[in-house]
Amino acid sequence: MKFHGPRATLRMAELHIIGQIVGASGFPHSSLFCKWGIHTGGAWRLLSGLREGQTQVDSPQTSDVAFWSHPIDLHYATKGLQGWPKLHLQVWHQDSFGRCELSGYGYCHVPSSPGHHRLRCATWRPLGSWQEQLAQSFVGGGPQLRFPDVIYSGADRYRLHTGAAGTVELELGIILRNFDKYGVES
């Protein structure tokens, strides 16, 4: 939804997120891609940019780090501080037959201070029973979340048993506008 009128924009605080999802390391498989999205509270309005996306599939030749260099460029306007944007990630492995298997879930808050930030987001994946884990080591697959909002909310987490997976690296540049006119210090 586009925002009309310079007067209205002058009163709103704006946030620019300019950066990229650099890549991932520490995963057992090498052919990886990442589905990402940004979740905000109700006071935030996306003015320009893509709220979600999926990176290319990278199979690194020489190193064990998968690089995506996926650009992120978002422009938000907000009336309130609640619901600060959160970036959530799903790392998937694609094998040579084209089947996709989940490798990890993770999320991190978009930094609230302006400037350049290098973020490392740790990821986790759900573990099943020991029989399911044994089967997963032979045929792949494994449990996935039915509702992906568990990735960035703490509400129903107590039901899960998870194991650690690799790390996703992000570089984000944050530009704030008009936050100081509302007395917000960051």
Add this chain to the structure above:
Amino acid sequence: MATSNPSVFLLMINGQIEGADFPEYDELYCKYCFVYGHDWAPTSGLEEGISQISSRGRDTRHGLVWNFPVEITFKSTNPFGWPQIVVSVYGPDTFGNDVVRGYGAVHVPVTPGKHVKTIPMFVPESTSRLQKFTSWLMGRRPEFTDPKVIAQGEGREVTRVHSQGSVSFSFNIVTKDMKKLGYDVGHPRDV
């Protein structure tokens, strides 16, 4: 009137493509171009360039040096569409054909100051083993028709790539009138 109530801000980039690290390849050159949003326009400097062909020196084991200057100034009304520099690296294969060795893109840094960045390069993957063999034989590797595609976030989910090598840049960033327009980009920093 222009300085007290500005409507545009300027972004000046003085930098260079320092060199590359491709352990398996030699005699490479690179092309760069800038990709930016609709609210941006270059006011001075070159948007594109091709570097010299460079070989690895005898002393340095893996590094290639281009030392290729990149100087450009943009004006804009909106940080959305912040410029990205897209680099494509080319070199000869065993038969002497010019093939692509890597593509990469990175946003120009947002904060004023000196920044040194190393970006990973990738090449598109052949869809089948037969295509991989014929492209090696004929010297026509899979490449992007327009390298600017790499700077976009859409449509990437269908590309399969191999990452190999890296290119290092240094940037010196200066901005004008961003504070007057209300933008806060944090403190200038040195890396």
